[in-house]
Amino acid sequence: MKTIEIDHITKDYGWHRGVFDLSFQVEQGEVLGFLGPNGAGKTTTIRQLLGFIKPDSGSVRILGKNCFCQADEIQRTLGYLPGEIAFIDSMSGMEFIRFVANMKRMRDLGRAKELMDQFDLNASGKIKRMSKGMKQKIGIVCAFMQDPDILVLDEPTSGLDPLMQNCFVDLILGEKKRGKTILMSSHIFEEIERTCDRAAIIRDGELVAVDTMEKLCSGRKKRMEITFANASMAEAYAGEFTKAQQMADNPEKVVMKVGRELDEAIKKAGNYTVVDLDIHTQSLEEFFLHFYGGEDK
Amino acid sequence: MNGTLYKKEWKSNGVLLIIFIAVLTMYAAMIVSMFDPELGDSLKQMAASMPEVFAAFGMADVGQTLLEFVTGYLYGILLTAFPAVYIIILSNRLVARYVDNGSMVYLLSGPQKRSQIIRTQLIFQVTSLLVMLLYVIALIIITAQFMFPGELEIPGFLRVNAGLFGLWIMFGGICFLCSSLWNESKTAIGISSAIVIYTLLVQMIAQVGEKFEFLKYATPITLFNAKGLADNTAEAWITCAVMYGVGIVCYIVATQVFQKKNLPI
Numbered sequence: 001m002k003t004i005e006i007d008h009i010t011k012d013y014g015w016h017r018g019v020f021d022l023s024f025q026v027e028q029g030e031v032l033g034f035l036g037p038n039g040a041g042k043t044t045t046i047r048q049l050l051g052f053i054k055p056d057s058g059s060v061r062i063l064g065k066n067c068f069c070q071a072d073e074i075q076r077t078l079g080y081l082p083g084e085i086a087f088i089d090s091m092s093g094m095e096f097i098r099f100v101a102n103m104k105r106m107r108d109l110g111r112a113k114e115l116m117d118q119f120d121l122n123a124s125g126k127i128k129r130m131s132k133g134m135k136q137k138i139g140i141v142c143a144f145m146q147d148p149d150i151l152v153l154d155e156p157t158s159g160l161d162p163l164m165q166n167c168f169v170d171l172i173l174g175e176k177k178r179g180k181t182i183l184m185s186s187h188i189f190e191e192i193e194r195t196c197d198r199a200a201i202i203r204d205g206e207l208v209a210v211d212t213m214e215k216l217c218s219g220r221k222k223r224m225e226i227t228f229a230n231a232s233m234a235e236a237y238a239g240e241f242t243k244a245q246q247m248a249d250n251p252e253k254v255v256m257k258v259g260r261e262l263d264e265a266i267k268k269a270g271n272y273t274v275v276d277l278d279i280h281t282q283s284l285e286e287f288f289l290h291f292y293g294g295e296d297k
Numbered sequence: 298m299n300g301t302l303y304k305k306e307w308k309s310n311g312v313l314l315i316i317f318i319a320v321l322t323m324y325a326a327m328i329v330s331m332f333d334p335e336l337g338d339s340l341k342q343m344a345a346s347m348p349e350v351f352a353a354f355g356m357a358d359v360g361q362t363l364l365e366f367v368t369g370y371l372y373g374i375l376l377t378a379f380p381a382v383y384i385i386i387l388s389n390r391l392v393a394r395y396v397d398n399g400s401m402v403y404l405l406s407g408p409q410k411r412s413q414i415i416r417t418q419l420i421f422q423v424t425s426l427l428v429m430l431l432y433v434i435a436l437i438i439i440t441a442q443f444m445f446p447g448e449l450e451i452p453g454f455l456r457v458n459a460g461l462f463g464l465w466i467m468f469g470g471i472c473f474l475c476s477s478l479w480n481e482s483k484t485a486i487g488i489s490s491a492i493v494i495y496t497l498l499v500q501m502i503a504q505v506g507e508k509f510e511f512l513k514y515a516t517p518i519t520l521f522n523a524k525g526l527a528d529n530t531a532e533a534w535i536t537c538a539v540m541y542g543v544g545i546v547c548y549i550v551a552t553q554v555f556q557k558k559n560l561p562i
Contacts, residue, residue: 052405053559072410080406082562086399090309096403102301103407142403 001064003028003181009058019044019205026183033196034185041205042185046154081143083154093123100142112145132159153184169194189285201291220287221257223280228252229273299417306421317383328370329440353501363448368523381468381493388472391418393485399562415555426465453527463540464521470547477551
C-alpha cells in the first residue's frame with residue numbers, strides 16, 4: 001500500500017479546468033515535488049487529498065482510507081499547509097496556534113515552540129496586521145506542530161525571504177530523515193532539487209511526467225557551440241547531426257542541443273579542427289519550463 | 298460537538314449577542330413602562346392618530362391587559378425583526394464566512410468529521426437564541442412585576458414566548474441553510490436577508506388593512522399567532538409546531554448539505 005494514492009481522478013470544472021484522469025502515488029518516507037504552472041490543477045488535486053472536494057470519478061486514498069469519507073481519520077496523521085492561507089483575523093497569532101492545537105487535540109505545544117524559534121516567529125500580534133511572510137510562518141507552524149507522519153504542502157515558501165526559504169528546506173530535510181511522507185507543490189526549482197526524491201509534473205490538469213529527480217534531470221539538454229577552423233568544416237559537421245545548425249552570421253560556428261548523444265558529438269568533432277568549444281547546460285529552471293510551456297526550446 | 302469550537306464561537310460572537318440584547322432591553326423596558334392600566338394610554342392615542350403605521354407594525358387593536366399590551370407592541374415587530382437581523386449575521390459567521398475566506402481548513406484540521414463541526418455551529422446558534430429568549434422573558438417579567446405587580450399573566454406570556462422561539466428557529470433554520478448552501482458570504486447573506494425582509498414586509502402590508510389581509514397567507518410569520526397562544530387555542534399551537542418543524546427540517550438539510558458539498562478552500 002502506498003501512503004498517498006491518486007488513482008485516475010477526474011474533476012472537471014468546465015472550460016478544460018480541473019484535473020483529468022490523473023494518477024500518481026507517494027510512497028512511505030518519500031518527498032514528492034508537485035509541479036506545474038498556475039491553473040494546472042495542483043490545488044484541485046490537493047483539495048481532493050484533504051477531502052474538501054470529491055473527484056467526479058476515480059479515487060484518492062491516504063493510508064488506504066478514502067480521502068472524502070474518512071477525512072477525519074486521515075487528519076490524525078496529516079499536516080496541511082494551504083496555498084492561500086486564511087486564519088481567523090480577530091485572533092492573535094498565538095491564540096490561533098493554540099486554537100488549532102486544540103482542534104487537533106494536541107496535548108502540548110512543545111513542537112510548536114521549537115518551530116517558532118526555528119523560524120524566528122513572534123506570534124503575539126494580531127493576525128490581521130501580519131505580513132504575508134509572518135502568516136506563512138504561522139501556517140508552517142500549524143502544519144508541522146502536530147508532528148504528523150504525512151505532510152501536504154501547497155507552495156510552502158511563498159512569501160518567505162531567502163533566509164527563511166533555506167530554513168524551510170532544512171526543516172523538510174530534517175522531517176525526511178525522520179521518515180515523513182511529504183507531498184509538496186512549489187514553483188521554486190532549487191527548493192525542489194534540494195528536497196525531493198521524485199517529482200510529478202502536471203499541465204492543464206494532466207500528468208506530464210512523474211519520475212525520480214535524477215531521471216527527470218538526465219533529460220536536461222546541453223547546448224554545445226563549436227567553432228571550427230573554417231566554414232566548410234562547420235557545414236560538414238552540421239550535416240552529420242539533424243539537430244545541429246550552422247550559424248548564419250558566423251559560418252564557422254555550429255550550435256546544437258545534445259542530450260544522450262554527447263559522446264558521439266564530441267568524437268565526431270574530433271575529425272575536424274576545433275577552434276573553440278562552449279557547453280552550456282540547461283538550468284533546472286529552463287528544464288522545468290519546457291514542461292510548463294510545452295514547447296521544446 | 299466540538300468544545301473548542303463552541304467556546305471559540307462564544308468568544309467571537311458574544312459581543313454581537315450583547316449588542317442585540319442591549320437594543321432589545323431598551324425597547325422592551327420602554328414599552329412595558331408605557332403600559333397604563335387605568336387611563337387611556339398615550340400609545341393608544343398615538344395609534345389612533347396614525348392607525349396604518351401602527352397596524353403595519355402589528356400594533357393595532359392592542360387590548361387592555363398587560364399581556365395583550367406587551368404582545369401587541371413587542372411581539373408584533375420588535376422581537377421578530379431585530380432577532381432576525383441577528384440570525385442573518387450570525388448564520389453567515391458560523392458557516393459561509395469560514396468557507397468564503399478559507400479558514401474552514403483549520404476547523405476541519407482535526408480528527409473531527411464535518412458533521413461534528415456543522416453540528417457544533419448549529420448548537421451554538423440555537424443556544425445563543427435560547428439565551429436571548431430567556432433574557433427577554435426574564436427582562437419583561439421582572440420589569441412588569443416591578444412596575445405593575447401581578448398584572449402580567451405569566452403562563453400566557455410564556456406560551457407566547459414558546460411561539461416566538463419557534464419563529465426564531467424557523468428563521469434560524471432558513472438562514473443557516475443558506476449559509477451552508479452557498480460558499481460566498483455575500484450570496485449567503487444576500488439570499489437569507491432577501492427571504493427575511495420579504496417575510497417581514499409582507500407581514501407588515503398584510504396587517505395594514507382588509508384590502509391586503511389575504512397577504513398573510515404569503516408570509517410564514519402568520520404562523521406565529523401570539524394572541525392564539527395567549528388564549529391557548531389548538532390552532533395556534535399547530536401553527537407554532539409548523540414553525541419548529543420548518544426550522545428543524547432546514548437545520549437537518551443544512552447539516553446534510555455541508556457534509557456532502559465540495560468546499561473551495
